[in-house]
Amino acid sequence: MSSVSSSESERSESLQSDTQPGATSSSFDIYATYERFLQNEDISTPLAAILALTELVEKSNAGTMFELVKALNDGAKSLKEGTPNPISLNCGCELFVAFVSLFPHDSDTFSELKTELVKQGRSYAAEALGYRDRIADLSLGFIKDDSILTHSYSRVVMKTLLRAHKQKRISVYVTEARPRGLGFVLNVSSLAAAGIPCTVVLDSAVAYVMDNVDFVLVGSEAVVESGGLINAVGSHQMAIIAKAANKPFYALAESYKFHRLFPLSQYDLPTHNPSILSFPRTGTLSTLSAQPLSSSISQLHEVPTVPSESHSALLVPLSMTPEQIARNPDVDYTRPDLISLVISDVGHLTPEGVSQYLVGMFAG
Amino acid sequence: MASELNNPSQRLVENLASKLRRRQVVGSRQAALETVLVLRQVVSKARFSKFEQLVEIIRSAGRRLVEAQPKEHSVGNTVRKVLHHIREEYHTATKGRASASTRNAFSISKFVLQGQPRKQNVLTKTDEKGTIKENDPDDPDSFARGLKPVLMEAIQDVLDELETVYDNVSKNARDHIHSDEIILTIGKSKTVEAFLKSAAHHRNYTVIVAETGPSYSGHEMAQSLSSAGISTFLVPDSSIYALMSRVNKVILGAHAVLANGGMFAITGSLLAATAARAHSTPVVVCAGQFKLTPLWNLYHEYGALDFADPSNVLGFEEGGLVDKVDVINPYYDYVHPELVDAFITNDGDHPPSSIYRLIKETYDDEDHDL
Numbered sequence: 094m095s096s097v098s099s100s101e102s103e104r105s106e107s108l109q110s111d112t113q114p115g116a117t118s119s120s121f122d123i124y125a126t127y128e129r130f131l132q133n134e135d136i137s138t139p140l141a142a143i144l145a146l147t148e149l150v151e152k153s154n155a156g157t158m159f160e161l162v163k164a165l166n167d168g169a170k171s172l173k174e175g176t177p178n179p180i181s182l183n184c185g186c187e188l189f190v191a192f193v194s195l196f197p198h199d200s201d202t203f204s205e206l207k208t209e210l211v212k213q214g215r216s217y218a219a220e221a222l223g224y225r226d227r228i229a230d231l232s233l234g235f236i237k238d239d240s241i242l243t244h245s246y247s248r249v250v251m252k253t254l255l256r257a258h259k260q261k262r263i264s265v266y267v268t269e270a271r272p273r274g275l276g277f278v279l280n281v282s283s284l285a286a287a288g289i290p291c292t293v294v295l296d297s298a299v300a301y302v303m304d305n306v307d308f309v310l311v312g313s314e315a316v317v318e319s320g321g322l323i324n325a326v327g328s329h330q331m332a333i334i335a336k337a338a339n340k341p342f343y344a345l346a347e348s349y350k351f352h353r354l355f356p357l358s359q360y361d362l363p364t365h366n367p368s369i370l371s372f373p374r375t376g377t378l379s380t381l382s383a384q385p386l387s388s389s390i391s392q393l394h395e396v397p398t399v400p401s402e403s404h405s406a407l408l409v410p411l412s413m414t415p416e417q418i419a420r421n422p423d424v425d426y427t428r429p430d431l432i433s434l435v436i437s438d439v440g441h442l443t444p445e446g447v448s449q450y451l452v453g454m455f456a457g
Numbered sequence: 458m459a460s461e462l463n464n465p466s467q468r469l470v471e472n473l474a475s476k477l478r479r480r481q482v483v484g485s486r487q488a489a490l491e492t493v494l495v496l497r498q499v500v501s502k503a504r505f506s507k508f509e510q511l512v513e514i515i516r517s518a519g520r521r522l523v524e525a526q527p528k529e530h531s532v533g534n535t536v537r538k539v540l541h542h543i544r545e546e547y548h549t550a551t552k553g554r555a556s557a558s559t560r561n562a563f564s565i566s567k568f569v570l571q572g573q574p575r576k577q578n579v580l581t582k583t584d585e586k587g588t589i590k591e592n593d594p595d596d597p598d599s600f601a602r603g604l605k606p607v608l609m610e611a612i613q614d615v616l617d618e619l620e621t622v623y624d625n626v627s628k629n630a631r632d633h634i635h636s637d638e639i640i641l642t643i644g645k646s647k648t649v650e651a652f653l654k655s656a657a658h659h660r661n662y663t664v665i666v667a668e669t670g671p672s673y674s675g676h677e678m679a680q681s682l683s684s685a686g687i688s689t690f691l692v693p694d695s696s697i698y699a700l701m702s703r704v705n706k707v708i709l710g711a712h713a714v715l716a717n718g719g720m721f722a723i724t725g726s727l728l729a730a731t732a733a734r735a736h737s738t739p740v741v742v743c744a745g746q747f748k749l750t751p752l753w754n755l756y757h758e759y760g761a762l763d764f765a766d767p768s769n770v771l772g773f774e775e776g777g778l779v780d781k782v783d784v785i786n787p788y789y790d791y792v793h794p795e796l797v798d799a800f801i802t803n804d805g806d807h808p809p810s811s812i813y814r815l816i817k818e819t820y821d822d823e824d825h826d827l
Contacts, residue, residue: 188565188568195568196574434753446813454572
């Protein structure tokens with residue numbers, strides 16, 4: 094399960110769960126199932142959610158549609174409770190639940206319908222694995238021999254860059270994407286391995302590098318109904334800077350990441366909670382500042398220290414404590430007017446175009 | 458592929474291709490009209506026993522014409538539109554059998570693409586109407602014979618639409634132009650001309666026409682408008698910005714409208730649109746549907762550039778200078794979607810951001826590359 098098989102047939106096989114005999118819906122642990130699917134690194138969160146819910150349908154002993162939808166909603170709820178950032182997981186859950194409740198069928202018995210739904214869920218997941226290739230193909234027309242800025246790590250951006258590298262001479266700037274450092278860790282190694290010229294830039298150097306790039310390419314956690322984008326924190330400021338410099342800002346999103354949400358500001362996101370941006374209690378602050386600096390530095394986790402001529406760099410801590418990180422957002426919301434295009438497996442869309450699909454699925 | 462075309466229609470295609478290449482056919486509507494006429498001949502002469510064969514015949518003719526002059530985007534658009542129409546006719550003609558295979562094929566990806574399933578989709582499957590048989594071994598021509606009348610009708614629809622395009626664009630002109638307004642326009646677009654004249658039946662307003670160097674097509678436009686009784690001013694291009702504070706609305710024509718809502722228009726349009734933006738003056742573009750081009754990013758490709766005769770900029774009478782400088786005369790501007798407020802088409806009024814949807818409805822996805 095954990096191994097990523099390359100051939101298509103093997104891959105779809107690995108999507109099939111190994112059915113445990115005698116498992117009932119009560120003993121079925123949806124979260125463990127979900128995590129098991131996530132181990133396959135080709136499967137993104139919304140897909141893993143769909144697969145986990147598919148499995149729930151298979152194991153469920155619901156006898157009516159009402160019971161089944163309720164079981165699915167409960168399953169989605171327990172999945173949501175398990176993760177700190179439920180946004181993209183929600184996309185998958187809502188899509189599948191809407192699909193199940195609207196599925197036009199002519200099955201004679203309810204168990205027949207359930208089998209059909211399970212089949213649908215799995216075939217969709219198998220099909221959806223090809224969406225990234227499709228997006229990479231669709232994006233190709235927008236890439237010339239360009240210098241590209243990207244933010245954090247996204248599998249679809251990765252695929253697009255590698256695809257473009259086969260035909261064009263591209264060079265890539267990657268932000269390190271603090272605090273998780275995904276851009277730094279994942280992008281650089283795989284881009285360099287493919288022979289794409291690639292430089293890591295500080296999150297704070299985005300404005301500095303912007304004049305030197307041709308466009309910005311980011312992945313997404315979700316694309317919401319306004320056409321706005323939810324992505325790793327820092328995307329919003331990158332979009333603002335790109336707009337100011339008149340550079341195109343392209344978002345890549347698989348269609349299962351379309352999310353029925355209409356945030357008006359950062360603080361409307363489901364991930365926002367009171368502890369984000371809160372101020373530490375003054376008591377803890379005074380104890381912290383009372384400690385000698387050297388010991389407080391040693392408490393911090395490993396940081397890539399910048400070799401610097403200036404002494405001041407050594408005196409201040411170069412990284413944040415886990416508590417400080419917890420007071421920071423994980424994702425942010427980019428307004429649609431800052432996004433040039435959303436490139437998805439359903440085609441190129443203007444940001445406004447996303448709502449057409451969401452209304453088609455969820456309205457009426 | 459060209460060898461599949463039978464001779465007389467192939468000659469017609471080649472004829473138009475060379476006319477396009479030699480610039481004997483210019484202007485998007487003219488090119489579109491000629492293309493439909495040629496395609497009508499091609500279809501009426503074509504021999505085919507399968508629908509796919511016919512599609513390939515039309516496509517190869519289309520490819521030939523597009524390659525001859527990639528800058529006349531309306532040629533490709535017309536081919537796509539004809540293909541879309543005949544596909545539709547084919548599907549209605551063979552309804553019973555074609556839809557039987559798609560039955561019960563609802564899936565999550567379909568759900569994402571097409572939205573909620575509709576009741577009638579599930580129900581109307583029983584009427585077995587298909588009288589046209591494909592690939593009949595006894596009589597290979599029977600399919601073509603049965604289908605051709607409806608195909609000719611479909612092509613006639615495209616032709617009718619092209620012929621009535623000016624009337625339909627200017628249908629609602631009086632809702633866009635109000636009494637005592639000052640309108641600025643540039644170049645001589647037949648669509649804009651018809652639009653302004655139609656509005657003049659109902660409203661009393663003033664038009665400022667920029668003379669649009671180096672072709673000076675604005676002169677003709679001003680003459681035509683004033684002879685229709687519209688109070689008209691002809692101004693040099695260089696005063697567009699200064700006059701903009703007086704202008705209520707900028708009305709432009711287009712050469713091609715791209716999927717992102719941007720457009721190619723005569724040089725000077727970008728100047729006028731940017732000046733309008735600085736004064737927050739609305740910019741309205743009048744364009745027929747045949748100008749909608751299913752391309753997103755053409756503006757930074759080679760095909761986007763088109764150059765006119767440089768003698769208008771610097772003639773040979775100034776021989777001493779001609780040797781010392783390079784003279785170019787770019788013919789079109791790319792106006793990006795942010796500068797346009799609305800497109801008035803024969804298919805209703807649309808903001809730039811929904812042009813892509815219009816294109817999706819007008820053409821089939823598989824035809825974007827001919």
